[in-house]
Amino acid sequence: MSELVKRYTARERANHWFVALCFILLAISGLALFHPAFFFLSSLLGGGTWSRILHPFIGVLLAISFFGLAARLWTQNRISDADREWKKRLGDILCNKAGNLPEIGKYNIGQKYLFWTLVVCIAVLLLSGIVIWQPWFTPYFPIVLVRLAVLAHAVAAFLAILAIIIHIYSAIWVKGSIRAMTRGTVSAAWARHHHPAWYKEINKGS
Numbered sequence: 001m002s003e004l005v006k007r008y009t010a011r012e013r014a015n016h017w018f019v020a021l022c023f024i025l026l027a028i029s030g031l032a033l034f035h036p037a038f039f040f041l042s043s044l045l046g047g048g049t050w051s052r053i054l055h056p057f058i059g060v061l062l063a064i065s066f067f068g069l070a071a072r073l074w075t076q077n078r079i080s081d082a083d084r085e086w087k088k089r090l091g092d093i094l095c096n097k098a099g100n101l102p103e104i105g106k107y108n109i110g111q112k113y114l115f116w117t118l119v120v121c122i123a124v125l126l127l128s129g130i131v132i133w134q135p136w137f138t139p140y141f142p143i144v145l146v147r148l149a150v151l152a153h154a155v156a157a158f159l160a161i162l163a164i165i166i167h168i169y170s171a172i173w174v175k176g177s178i179r180a181m182t183r184g185t186v187s188a189a190w191a192r193h194h195h196p197a198w199y200k201e202i203n204k205g206s
């Protein structure tokens with residue numbers, strides 16, 4: 001059995017999968033409400049009426065749980081000088097010509113961009129969602145703002161769904177990553193290869 005290192009606590013994993021479940025329910029019910037071509041998807045939550053009732057409440061649950069998770073991971077996702085150096089040399093990296101690159105910490109620049117994209121999109125989805133939440137809040141806002149909120153909600157949802165498709169693809173593509181979020185551990189070889197600075201940091205004391 002190869003050596004294992006801890007990447008996520010049980011609490012972080014439960015939080016992540018609750019966010020993922022809410023996101024999937026929201027994406028499916030949201031598409032059903034967005035265009036008649038997707039209306040069949042409303043069956044998941046028990047039809048059009050139930051989708052319309054439940055979608056905003058699940059949205060609030062997603063926002064609370066997502067920002068709970070994001071608060072824990074906030075500092076580790078700050079973009080550093082090392083990330084900027086990585087970004088500058090992306091062409092070389094893709095052509096396999098990279099030498100002397102700074103070592104990657106807990107997250108690479110792609111993961112960090114994904115993190116901040118989700119932070120912005122989910123904040124926009126929450127705020128615009130409140131403005132268009134009939135009949136409770138919409139009457140308090142001017143019609144111009146309501147129209148802008150409808151547009152912002154659709155654009156943010158589109159970007160968030162795109163970001164999550166990339167997130168799931170990368171999680172499957174980088175072999176050994178999924179177990180970080182299912183079992184909480186990764187192999188030492190995975191940590192050394194993909195996140196050497198993080199591996200060194202967690203082994204500092206030992």
Ligand code: HEM
Nearest residue numbers: 019020023073077107111112115164168171177178180181
């Ligand atoms: C449903 C399928 C999903 C799968 C298979 C999946 C898988 C994973 C895995 C394996 C990691 C750990 C990556 C690592 O530590 O290197 C991770 C991290 C993360 N996931 Fe997911 N995820 C899914 C959905 C979601 C959704 C819907 C969201 C948010 C809306 C989300 C937000 C995050 C965040 C914020 C992290 C931490 C990465 C960072 O802070 O940069 N995930 N996910």
